[in-house]
Each structure stands twice: as C-alpha cells, then as structure tokens.
Amino acid sequence: MILRGKVVVEDGVIADGVVTTDGDRISWVGSAAQYHGQVPLPEPSSSILLPGLIDLHCHGGAGAGFPNTDADGARQAADHHREHGTTGLLGSLVSAGEQDLLRQARILADLVERGELLGIHLEGPFISGARCGAQDPASVIPGDPDLFERICDAARGTVRSMTLAPETAHFGELLAAMRRRDVLPSLGHTDTDAATTSARIADAAGGPLTATHLFNAMPPLHHRAPGPVAAFLAAAGRGDIVVELIADGVHLAPETVSMVFDTVGPDQIVLVSDAMAAAGVTDGDYQLGPLNVRVAHGVARLATTDGSEGAIAGGTARLLDVVRTAVVDSGIRLVDAVASATRTPARLLGLESDRGTLAPGRRADIVVTDHQLRPRGVFVGGMPAETEGLAWKS
Template structure:
C-alpha cells in the first residue's frame, strides 16, 4: 500500500509525504521527491496522514460501555473508536462494587488477550467522594490493597493504570502493589491540597505517573490554594508527571489547553477522550455505570431530580475529535498535538518501538483525514478498517 499526503512524522510534518506499507508494517516514510520505490506514486492529495491514535482513558462509545457490557458490547465500543482513528486504547472502568469490578475486569481481560484492547484502566474506587464527578459515591471506598489485588487477579494481569486520590487510605501500600503489578498510578478525583499531592508525587519518583484529566475532578486552581491541579502542573513542568487533558471544548476551555501546552514540555502531556457510551451517538438518555446521564447538544451530564444542570459525565468526543479541537481551537501545532495522542501514550505503555509514530518497522496503524482532521480512512495492521471497525484484507 502506498499513501500520499501531508504526514505527521515524529513531532513535525512533511507537506508532501509518502508512506509505504508492506503487510502489517510500515516499510518507508519520506518526502515524495525522495521516493525511489519500484511502484508508481499516487498523485498528490490533500489528505493528512497520522499514526494510529492511542487513548489511555476511554469508557465506551457507539452505544455501549465497558463498565456494564458483555464482551460483545465492549467489542462494539472498541470498533466504534477504531473507525474514528483510535487504533489502540485502554478500557476504563468507573468505580463500582466489588462483584461488578471483578466481573467487568474479567470481561475486558478477554479483549486484551485477543488484542482488541491494550489494557484496562481502573478509574476508582479509591477516589474522593467529594470530587467523584459522574461516579457513584456509594461505590467509592478507602484505599484497600487487598481489593486492588483481587481486581488485578480477575483481570489476569491486564490492568495497566489506576486512578486513585492522593489522600486515599493506604496510599503507600497501594503504590507498592501497583509497582509489583506493573500498573501505572494516576492521581485524580481528589480533594487533596497541593502539599499532599506533591508528597505523593515524590513517593512515586522514578516510576511513570499520570494526572487523571488535569483540572477536572479536583479543586479549581486558586492563587492562594493551588490544590492538586497546581501541584500536578508544577510536577509536569519538572518532568515528574504526565498530565491528561480532555481537550474536547467542554471539559476545558481552549485557552486552558493552550496554556498547558505553552507551559509544560509537550512530552509531559497526553490527550485523552474520556469517552462514554454516547460518543458518536445522538442526544438522549444514557447510562454511565449505574448513573443516569442526559446528553444535550453533545454534552453529557448527570440527570438530576429537579432538572437542574448536573455534573459533566465524561465526554461524547473521540480521540481524533480531541486532537482536532487541540489544533483548530487551541492553536497547538499539529505534530505536537498528534504526538500527545500517539507517541507519548505509546511510550507510557512501553509500546514506543511498536506503535505511535509513522516510521519504518512500526505497525502499519495509520489514520487518513481531510485537512480539517475529519476521518477519511483507518488502517490497522496494514489492513483497511471496514464496517463495524473490523480490519479487512484488501
């Protein structure tokens, strides 16, 4: 397969590039005028060629979610995001009672073992009830290392990251257990102050550490009370933590996204979708775990008894939508934004030699978009993705 268009290579771009695939690998990438292959080149196009995107925080989409669906339903969510350019993702589970967590961890483990998911992300249940956002407060419990071990056992070693509040009980024991299990801690859904958060970041020194959707699920940044947001932002500036951004135009103002990219080394930023069941769907009523959600004008909020505006309940965006908003609305350079949704998450997962960039010997996971970064085609493992997100052999 020979593709031609503007290509994102590394953190930069080549205006008229050629990407050649051979079976399931990228064989050659470079400027069209440097191409020396035997096959004729296609005509120049206005297409944009991106590496396959990798989402570290995704709850579902296309009408199904990971926290309650069976394997078939979870697979539909994976396929929906794949059609939209996310060629690898972690399936995120919200806080739930132990039987539900064990059941869903086992369900998603099968999708990891079949190669459809890259792993599982646990968003709770060791988080703050005061900052639970769109999670069930009755399912939130203090830090429990034994419960963590039981969930990891049910997941058959496929848990890759876990969101927990810095102030949760037994934080040190949990951190040690996560290190043994190869699970990345992610600080979030927290009411902790800056000092507590900074101390936990220091405890995790030398190991990968993430801040779950920076600014969301934590106290607002205040000049006399910087809180977890200020501590995480400062740590990202030092290179001690990676910060997630839900740059969908709803969770964060475009100017906030610009500020973070202007303040922090972009290598410390990961774009995520935090997508829920309604991603790619029409407005209406949905579920997020056990909670009722209403989507209006593309914004998901918890349903309230009195009809008032509820808390934002995850996102209806896909990762390519987030990249598009980051570039077009926040003015972030295309190569930098794409790297935050491909190369950097691949590095965090230990997959940097396999995925995340357009370069020879990488997996042939490629997203073709128009100039407005709307998806035109997706290639996974060298094969075009057809209906229902399934790669088919051309």
Template sequence: MILRGKLITGGRMLADGVVETSGDRVVWAGPASERTDQLPEPADPGTTIIPGLVDVHCHGAGGFGFPEADRDGSTAAADHHRHNGTTSVIGSLVSAPPNVLHGRIELLASLVERGTLAGIHLEGPFLSVLRCGAQDPASILDGDPALLESLLAAGRGHIRSMTIAPETAHFAELSTMLTENGVVVSIGHTDASNPTAARSIAHSAHAPLSATHLFNGMAPMHHREPGAVAACLAAAARGQMVVELVGDGVHLADETVSTVFDLVGPHQIALVSDAMAAAGMPDGRYPLGPLDVDVVDGVARLAGQGDTAIAGGTSRLMDIVRRTVLDAGVDLLSAVTAATATPAALLGLTGIVGDLVPGCRADLVVTDKKLLPRAVMASGNWLTNTMES
C-alpha cells in the first residue's frame, strides 16, 4: 500500500510525502522526490496523512464505558475510538471498591491480550476526596501498598499508568512500586501544596511521569498558592513530566491550551480525550462507574447535582486535535505530536506506534482540509475509508 500527500513523519511535515506499508508495518516514509518508482497522484489539497492517535486517558465511547461495561460493551467502546482515528486506546478505570477494581482490571487485561486495548490506566483509588471531581468519594482510599500489589497482579503486566495524589499515604512507596512494574506515575486529583507536589515529582522524575488532565482535579493556580499546577508546569518545562490536556473547549479554554503549548512544547504534552460512555452519542444519561452522568449540550456532569464537576469528556481525540489547531491556534505538527509521538514515548512505545517511520505499526489517519478523518488504518488494515466516495 502506497499513500501520497501531505505527511507527518519522524517529527516533520512533508508537503509531498509518501508512506508505504507492507503487512502490518510501515516500510518506507519520506519525500516523494526521493522515490524513483511510479507513484500515485498526490491526494486532494488539504489532505494530510498522520500517525494513528494514541490516547492515554479514555473511559469509553459509543454508549459504553470501561469502568462498567461488559466485554462486548468495552470492545464496542474501543472500536468506536479506533474507527475515529485513535488506533491505540488506553482503557481508563475510576475509583471503585477493591473487589470491583480487580474484576474490571481482569476484564480489560483480557482485551489488551486480544489487541483491543493498548493498556490500562487506573484513575484512583488513591486520590484526594477534596479534588475527586466526578469520582465516587466513598471509593477513594488512602494509599495502600498491599492493595496496589494486588491490583498490579490482576493486571498481568497490562497496567500502563496510574493516577495518584501526592498527598496520599505512602506516596513514595507507591510511586516506587509503580515504577518498578513499568507503570507511569501520573499525578492528579490532588489538593497538594506546591512543595508537596514538587517533592512527589522529584521522587518520581527518574522514570516516565505525567500529570492527569492538568488543571482539572487540581486547586487553581494562585500567585501566592501556586499548588500542583505550577509544580507540574515547571517539571514539564524541565523535561521531567508530560502533562495531559483535555483540549475540548469544556475542560480547558482554548487559550489555556495554546499557552501550555507555548510554555512547555508538544514533546511534554499529551492531548487526551478523557472520553466517557457519551462520546460520539447524543445528549442523555450515561454511566461513569457507579455514578450516573447527564450530558447536556455535549457537557457531562453528575446527574441531579446541577453545575458540578465535569464528568469526563464527550469528544474523541481526533476532535481534540482538530480543536487544538482550529480554535487554539496550535500548529498542526505540534498538535499531532502531542496526540501521537509524545504519548507513545510516555508509554515506552516509541518505534512501535505514534509515528510513521519504517518499523512502526501501520496505523494512520487520512484527514481532509478540516481535519476530519476520511480513512483510518490499523495494523495495515482499513477500519474506515471514504476516500473513494
């Protein structure tokens, strides 16, 4: 398979590029001028070929959520994202009683082993009740190394990241356990002071480290109380941390997104969807773990509680890339990098996914001039393809 058009490959944008796949791998990518063989005509102006997206924080879609759906529903949620351009989906769970978490982890681990998911993200239960957002406060627990050990065992090596609050009990021990098991420590849902957050970052900065949806689930940054937000931004600027941004226009203002790109650059940002069951669905009531969520005008909030915390996202990652470019004014290469190469590197998947270079899996998205997906390929197979219609 040979595709030609504007191409993002190896951290650069080519005005006339070619990507060639064979089986499930990319075998060549570069400028069309370097090819001597017969090539297809360039794609329509405005069409861009980008790597398949990598979402490290995703709770579901299409009416199904990873924290509560059965195997078929969880598969449908992952497939919804895959067909919309996110070819590597990390399935995120929320805080729940230990027995529930064990069961959910075991179910999602089986989907990783089938290739449906790229891994598991635990968003809790070692969080701050004061900053629990739309999570069930009754399910939030103090840091417990024995419980963490059992959760990791249930994951069979497929837990890729875990959100924990710096102020939780035994943070240092938990962080060390996660790192030793190849799990990314992600700081979030925290009311920690700046010194506490900075100490937790310093303890964990020798390994891949992230901030769960920066700004959301954290005390607002104040000039006399900078809190965890300032500590995370500073760490990202030093190259010690990747910060997640839910750039959907609901979780964050477009200006906030563009500011963070200006401050720390795309190699320290992972655009994420934080999508829940309502992503890709009409307004209505949907589950988020044990809680019900009402979606009104595309905004998800806990049911019956008025203007409360945002309860996950209703956008797909391609929607967020598009908004980051068209509304936040971030250049396309930077936005795509933050949704592909950076999250892949965070998960230790560089050279496997997140780029279109020889040896990488043949995951790609062909977008139109409005950055809407026209075709999606995963492992060399077309999932969707409207380019001929």
C-alpha cells in the first residue's frame, strides 16, 4: 500500500511525503521526490498522515461506557474510537463496588486478549472523596492492596494503568504491587499538598509515572498553596512524570494547554480524551459508573435533581478531536500535539519499538486526515478500519 500527503514524522513534517506498507508493517517513509518504488505514486493530495493515536484514558463512546456496558457495548465503543483514529486504547473504569469492578474487568479483558483494547485503566477507587469529580463518593475507599490484586486477577493481567491519590492509604504497598504487575501508576483525584505529591513522585522513581488529567480533580495552583499542580509541573520539567491533558476545549482553557506544552514539552505530556459513552453521539442522558450524566451542547455533566450545574463528567471528544483542538485553539505545533497523542503514550506503555511513529519496521497503524485534521481513513496493522475518499494504491 502507498499513501501520499503531508507526513508527520518524529522530527517534523514532510510536506509532500509517502508512506508505504508491506503487510502489517511500514516499509518506507520519505518525500515523494525520493520515492523509487515499482508501484506508481498516487497524485499529490491535501491529506495529512499521522501515526495511529493512543488514548490512555477513555471511558467509552458511541453510546456505550466501559464502566457499565456488556461485551457488545465495549466492542462498539472501541470500534468507534478506532474508526476515528485511535488505533490503541485503554478502556477506563471508574470507582465502583468490588463486584462491579471485577465484572467489568473480566469483560474488558476479553477485548484486550482479542487485540481490541491495549489494556484496562482503573480510575479509582483509591482516590480522594473530596476530589472525586464525577465519580461516586460512596464508591471511593482507602487504598486496599488486596482488592487491587483481586481486580488484576479478574482482569487476567490486562490492567495497564491505575489512578490513585497520593494521600491514599497503603500507597507504598500499592505502588510495589503495581510495579510488580507492570501497571502504570497515575497520580490524581487528589486533595493533598505539594510536599506530599512530591514525596510520592520520589517514591515512584525508577519507573514510568503519570498524572491523571492535570488541573482537573485537584486543588488549583495558588502562589502560596501550590498544591499538586506545582509538584506535577516541576516533576514533568525534570522528566520524572508525564502529565495528562484533556485538551478538548471544555476541561482546560486553550492558554492552559499552551502553557503546559511551553513549560514541559510534548515528551512529558500525553493528550487524552477522557471520553465517556456520549462521545460520537447526541446530547442526552447517560451513565458513568453508578451516576447519571446529562450531555448538553456536547458537554457532559453529572445530572442534578435541582437543575444546577453538575461536575464535568468526562469528555465527548475523540482523541483526534483533542489533537485538532490543541493545534487550532491552543496553537500547539502539529508535530508536538501528535507526539503527545502517539509517541509519548507508546513509550509509557513500553510499545515505542512497535507503535507511535511513522517509521520503517513499525506497525502500520496510520491515520489519514484532511487539512483540518478530520479523519479520511484509518489503517490498523495495514488494514483499513474506515476509508473515505482516500488517495492510496495497493
């Protein structure tokens, strides 16, 4: 297969580039002027070619939420995100009772074993009740290493990431268990201070570490009470942590997104969707774990009985939408926004030799967009997931 367009590679953009594939692998990447293959090139196009996107934080889409749905719904959500450019996805759960977590872990494990998900992300239940956001406070509990082990066992080793508050009980035991099981720790949903956060970051030294949706579900940065935000930004600047940003135009102001990119750079940022069941479908009423969510004008919030504005309850954008918003609204360079949605998450999951860049030998996960970063075609392992007016030859 031969694809032609503006190609986003690791160190920049090839204005008129070509990507060729052989089976499920990329075989060549370069400028059209340097192409010497046997198959004639397609005509020049306005398409943009990106590596397949990798979303580390996603609760669902297309009407189905990973914390609630059955196997068919989980597959529907995963398929929706794949068809919109997310070729690698962690299915995120939320704080819930033990039996609910065990059931959903078993369901999602089936999808991981079939290659439809990269793994499971546990967002809770060992988080702060004061900063639980759109999660059920009744389901939030102190850190319980034995429960963590039971969930991992039910998931048959497919848990890849877990969000926990730095101040939760038994943090050290949980961290040791996560490292032993190759689960990426992610600090967030916290009400603690900068000193405690910095101490936990130091405890986690020697392995990958992330901060769950920086700024959201944590105390705001204040010059006399810097809180976890200051600790996370300082650690990201040192290269000790990677911070998640939900750059969807709802969770963060555009200037906040550009400030973080300017401060720590794309290698220490992972763009995420935090998408819930309403991603890709209409406004209306949905579920996020045990809680009711109302989506109006594309913004998901917890439903309230008195009609007041509830907490933001996840996102309704796909990861490609987040990349586009970062570029268009925050002025992030295309190559940097793409790196934070491809190369950086691939590195965090230990997949950098196989995914995350358009380079020979990498898996042929390729997203083709128009000049406005709207999807035209998606290839997963060299096979089309969705194709719409795409210039390519095979």
